[in-house]
Amino acid sequence: MDGIHDLGGMEGFGPIEREADEPVFHHDWERRAFAHEFVIGANLDEGRHAIERLDPVTYLTTSYYERWHLSHEMLLIEKGVLTAEEIEARVAKLKREGG
Amino acid sequence: MAEYDADSLEALIVGGHRSLRPEAAATPRFKPGDRVRARNIHPLGHTRLPRYARGREGVITRIHGPHVFPDSNAMGRGEDPRILYSVRFEGRALWDAAAGPRDCLHLDLWEPYLEPVPDGAR
Numbered sequence: 001m002d003g004i005h006d007l008g009g010m011e012g013f014g015p016i017e018r019e020a021d022e023p024v025f026h027h028d029w030e031r032r033a034f035a036h037e038f039v040i041g042a043n044l045d046e047g048r049h050a051i052e053r054l055d056p057v058t059y060l061t062t063s064y065y066e067r068w069h070l071s072h073e074m075l076l077i078e079k080g081v082l083t084a085e086e087i088e089a090r091v092a093k094l095k096r097e098g099g
Numbered sequence: 100m101a102e103y104d105a106d107s108l109e110a111l112i113v114g115g116h117r118s119l120r121p122e123a124a125a126t127p128r129f130k131p132g133d134r135v136r137a138r139n140i141h142p143l144g145h146t147r148l149p150r151y152a153r154g155r156e157g158v159i160t161r162i163h164g165p166h167v168f169p170d171s172n173a174m175g176r177g178e179d180p181r182i183l184y185s186v187r188f189e190g191r192a193l194w195d196a197a198a199g200p201r202d203c204l205h206l207d208l209w210e211p212y213l214e215p216v217p218d219g220a221r
Binding site (some may be wrong): 001002006008009038043044045046048049052 | 141143145174193194
């Protein structure tokens with residue numbers, strides 16, 4: 001698909017940030033997002049295509065592992081493992097409990 | 100869907116994803132040195148042919164063998180292994196004068212992305 005992900009040759013995003021001693025993960029939750037990639041029941045190419053199908057504004061305003069996580073939600077819903085309502089209910093519960 | 104134990108998962112993470120399927124016997128259509136053009140395709144599904152290369156000409160530099168075809172595998176249509184090539188594009192063929200005169204780019208492209216450029220059609 002001719003989506004927002006196909007950024008090759010586009011300009012105007014500013015300089016690439018270079019971090020000294022860049023860590024593999026910047027937040028603890030990113031470790032989980034990484035692990036989820038191997039257990040959600042989608043192949044590598046399905047995972048990439050799910051990220052391509054994020055809406056363009058979301059794609060450009062989320063971090064690398066946020067996009068992974070959003071693609072996992074999308075695939076779990078599409079494969080019938082979870083519903084959007086179940087995910088929303090879980091998020092609401094964790095917010096209430098400060099989780 | 101692959102299943103993992105701790106050892107096989109660590110091997111995957113450390114060693115990387117393997118998409119080579121040597122058992123998928125296929126005769127390559129192109130050989131190193133052949134001039135090819137990336138097709139001007141715009142599929143609704145997944146593809147790993149970047150827009151900036153579509154319609155551009157390059158030269159086959161290497162045959163990687165049969166690899167899982169992402170355009171099929173991403174869409175739930177199976178691995179359908181196809182021959183993967185390394186294709187060299189001159190920088191100026193992609194970016195005109197914005198590229199340095201000696202710049203070049205190698206893209207790994209699957210056979211269905213490519214069409215031959217006949218001699219004399221350059």
